[in-house]
Amino acid sequence: MHVISTDENQVFAAVQEWNQNDTYNLYISDTRGVYFTLALENVKSSRRLEGNVMIDLYEVAGIKGMFLANKKIDNQVKTFITYNKGRDWRLLQAPDTDLRGNPVRCLLPYCSLHLHLKVSENPYTSGNIASRDTAPSIIVASGNIGTELSDNDISMFVSSDAGNTWRQVNNVKHSLECQMKGRLSFDEGRSWSKYSFTSTPLFVDGVLGEPGEETLIMTVFGHFSHRSEWQLVKVDYKSIFDRRCAEEDYRPWQLHSQGEACIMGAKRIYRKRKSEKKCMQGKYAGAMASEPCVCTEADFDCDYGYERHTNGQCLPAFWYNPSSLSKDCSFGQSYLNSTGYRKVVSNNCTDGVREQYTAKPQQCPGKAPRGLRIITSDGKLTAEQGHNVTLMVQLEEGDVQRMIIQVDFGDGIAVSYVNLSSTEDGIKHVYQNVGIFRVTVQVANSLGLDSTVLYLHVTCPLEHVHLSLPFVTTKNKEVNATAVLWPSQVGTLTYIWWFGNNTEPLVTLEGSITFTFSVEGMNTITVQVSAGNTILQDTKTIAVYERFQSLRLSFSPNLDEYNPDIPEWRRDVSRVIKRALVEATSISSKHILVAVLSGLPTSAELFILPYHGTTGENKRTAEDLEQISEILIHKLNQNLVQFELKPGVRVLVHVAHLSAAPLVDLTPSHSGSAMLMLLSVVFVGLAVFVIYKFKRKIPGINVYAQMQNEKDQEMVSPVSQRESMPNVPQSELMSPEQLVDEKLDTRPIGK
Template sequence: KKQPEAADVQIVSTDENQVFLALQEWYQSDTYNLYQSDPQGVYYSLVLENVRSAKQPEESVLIDILEVRGVKGVFLANQKIDGKVRTLITYSKGRNWEPLAPPTTDMNNKPVSCKAPDCQLHLHLRWADNPYVSGTVHTKDSAPGLIMGAGNIGSKLIEYKEEMYVTSDCGKTWRQVFEEEHHILYLDHGGVIVAIKDTSIPLKILKFSIDEGRTWTIHNFTTTSVFVDGLLSEPGDETLVMTVFGHISYRSDWELVKVDFRQSFSRQCVDSDYESWGLTDLQGERCIMGREQTFRKRKDTSFCIKGKSFTSVLSSKSCTVTAAALVSCQHRSFTEADRCFADFWFDPDSPPEDCHLGQNYESSTGYRKVISNACEGGLNKQQSAKKHSCPLLPPRRLQVGIKGQMLAVAPGDDITFIIHQEQGDTSSTKYQVDLGDGVRAIYQNLTVTDEPIQHRYESPGVYRVTVKAENGAGHDEATMYIQVTAPLHEVHLEVVPIARRNQEVNLTAVVLPTEANLTVFYWWIGDNLQPVLTLQNSLLTRFPNTGEVSVTVQASNGRSMVKDTRIVRVYDKFHVLPVSFSRNLDRYNPNIPEWRDDIGQVVSKIVSKSTGVPQESLVTVVKAGLPTTADLYILSGDTPSHSNLESHSPWLRTEDAYPPLCFRKLRGNHSIYAQMHNEKEQEMTSPVNHSEDTQHIIQGDEFIDDDLDTHTLGNAGGTHPTTMGRRMHTKKYIVLN
């Protein structure tokens, strides 16, 4: 049965080759379940449910779990069930969780009426719902067992209660030290604890303790009250110098006040100034994470400096394994009775992944030693394990790749394929390789010998490479696609040079060679620094403002890159005339951008000379494809040249659609006529060779230097028409002699 997907995953810890992972199930909103991994980090078992969480600014998530520094395997976590939050502690890296024992007396040494299981100690860990509570539990590597934090006693954590509690035996016993939240700083390996009240009013005093919070001394650190923002210590765990930073008023600059506690001590500590204490859990068990650890701490009556050479660990020795000495469940979860029950996905008799044919393995009993547990001997939960012969396992997790992780290769490049199989037998497995270009081969024991598969593709294209691994137990298949691409030579951007504001315009990139495949196009329009990416060689766009707009296209296929830039002039108004050509021209149309540009310039120059309109006001765009057609753009404006065009060209003043402008040849000469008329073109034949005549057109400007005359062929004599209003019944020709 398919399990619902998790909503979110957060990594809590990756210490000692083991992953602590917080996973939010589909049914959870403000809690996560805590999972612990096996040594490989592949399989996970549930160790604690419903750990409180909260979203922070910028969508970051905080899981309310804290690793206690100084002692391995100790974590604090806030569990939320039915709206109630309570604090739990583990000494076994998640195997057992227990609530914190409340203090027996208050800060005035009066008995506390708080008894388990209805009353425990609860702490704000990584954050507090109250924004005015810092919510940080203070621990330090050089001060093992010393934990200080804000919270309350009762049946649940109350967000706005911020009493301060301290423990010097790693959470076994606690003492209340303040009724309100304080900033905390450890100096001299925890030999000095500094506390300043966390308040919105300015302060002059701080408190410090040299006996692990049992007694406190008041010290005036400034003569002027300061709004305290935090505490800093100088580098080094042994330092006794700290800085209070804040401000005198909300408009003032930072104020830094240095406090030196070295004058409070007259000497360095010696061996007789220390006493030992043994680490235990809440049940009094000395064997924690497979070791019995003894630490030393300064006596309450010794007023001396621990200094740089101080070490806290006095002794650490392995202890005998017992059921309570943290034998972990393997692929299983614990119940209240400390019994292991298999996770839904685990088969205790399944062979391990590295089990090869001919070898033996032991089935799992459901228990294993905790990864970071250093215990030896004693209880052996694996003694009842059964031995099995490794079966023939089918290939699994087959992968195929290219050495060097190349995205694309060129024709003729040498390619080395790498095949990797994570699970299953390899010695008796056959590997059928199909390289996608007709080359096939069969290999034996391929992933063990690391025999490379080398190949060379001669032609561009996309090739499907498949590898099928098969033995008597099953088969697996892997597929990859390799792109073989010839380098790009050039790209030509085709776009109308004239465009109307806010009108849709098509941008087209013509890539050479034309058989280039899997090309990505980057389009830069105007001053925009962010390109538009497409897999097609065209893009529809609009220009919102008039003026000249630069358009650049960059084509890339993983092996090479080419680009082209064009300038588009954007207007509010202009005229467009469709232009058609004689069919003879189609025979010599190579359908390339350069040829179309040349023909467009020829037409613009002819029209300019025959009409008197400045050539800069005329733009001819020859369209791609056959038959050969074009658009003649007449730019509107108030310049004299535009007025001249309208006065000499009656067809520009018509309110009807402009008839087509046609280029054609007449019999017996080399003249080219441009005809603008809606009537059917007359059939004409020419005794001269069409190939020769058409070549004159293709040659561009060389034949435009001849005289140009404009004739109106409305009658046999070729005289001008007597009435301008008869323009739709008059044939207008541009004649090239």
């Protein structure tokens, strides 16, 4: 928005709507500057080199309410003029003859005069149009005659009667200072005289006038050639005039618009210097006499919310409810009921239809509340746990002073107010828990009631996401993945799951999913958690094989002294242990995967993998895995596997107890859940030990394989946030489009 003027307690503003690129709409306000009405649509704009936006609107000096504007119509720019602050606009009538006296065939509205309305930002140069308070009837501008404004065939035009008629004074493209270069006119451009200011032709760059409207001194600056320095020429017009103008040198001139003398509710008569008198302007220049006119419909514009129809009447716009003006009105008071019209600001008309068109005082009616709304002060549907949220109650109509307002925040707290004015600054509330809260507002008076609901999402900032996932799994076995959050209670979340190189993610509202892998190899899983404007993610890699074996490892107690129990340390130590196993056993590193588990005492899971090449050759059988396991067990039992943690600190690696399944790595913040998991593993391990005691010669080995005639072993899934998790095969996972169509599960609100 650009403010054009703020004269006479009224704002003239240009606003660019959503569907406009190089045009603006002109709006004019009431005397309070609160309510605006449309004055003119699609006014042309341009952007200067400095980035400033210039609106093609020009206010004529010396005549209040008179403007010129360039409007874009069907990709053509045309010049319009108004004498009553935008209430009425019309095209400019082209001159009857050209410079040579030949008739100009230009018929309205197909052909008219168009002017360039750009005003210079440089105080030393003039623009394309000029007018002065001391010469209210004279306008000098550059433009062209035709169907639209053009940069070709530009001429200079002068109006001596405030834009009613125009004369062409030059057919060469000149700025105003160029006209001062060597030609002068004393009769409003009807005739020109040549004057020589310099002995050598001067290229004029700018003109600077002395302060004051009656100055007769002008400084012209320019250069004799493109390579010469600037030259300053001071021109004093005193020698041209031999006297100041007296009263008899002036004649009365009445302002009019196409013959209509009543403009802005008055007949205004100005004093103009007679064109044949060659004298300096005196104190009589611009002096004016004014006589009020009887008010007519032309003195009134459409009021706020009303639009002028083809029949000339101002009727309510489709979006406006005239009764809304009384919504702040209490029973027993009065308000001004608009007739759909308002007198143009600064209009001086009297009597006539003024009483008919002026707003009438009316008693405030008793109304039941209607159009109740509740929104947050920032317009969002979210709030942060533990912080103030401001709720705004809005009502289209109703007796605001005689009603009771009840607000239920949905968290067990409710408040009441005796009138709507007490809630003007908003209703503040602090939610102590996260969730979706149903905020209910009810407004009632003796005539009725209204209610509305707002569903507010209260969240707290999400700080960390950890993807809980087994390190290794068997092919075609169900695997559970869980996104563990910190803090655990955040609010409404969306989970986006990415599997390997898939280009389309899985979107869920639950933080845990179950899936299967049908192909052996390394697979990457990424989970992104969206909480409001925050998105965090974690990525894990899981190895998938048809069969593998695992072994639990323990360490000498001195390792616990240096265990900070953080993921980064566990990853580094896992690599060190793997390197120590490879050095002690000469087994290829491709067959070994080590994962240090969280918590104390320090322990790790050793996975023996059936690695094979991409061609499938040299694939390890179950017997091969057992042979590798025997070698590892033998070296570990002989204390041959050790590593140096730091100078002077050596750590021994031992065989621990039997593990029932590959375990998962949890963050330190969830070590309590990890301990519960470990306890469950101990009980499962004892049961498996009894079974395997009679089936395996080598103690401490857990074999994972897909058995044809046996019940498949069950993997120990990571700790879940819910007691039961969805069991969804990978082939049945929903796509984002399917998720939108799926009916959401009902969950408690505000809990």
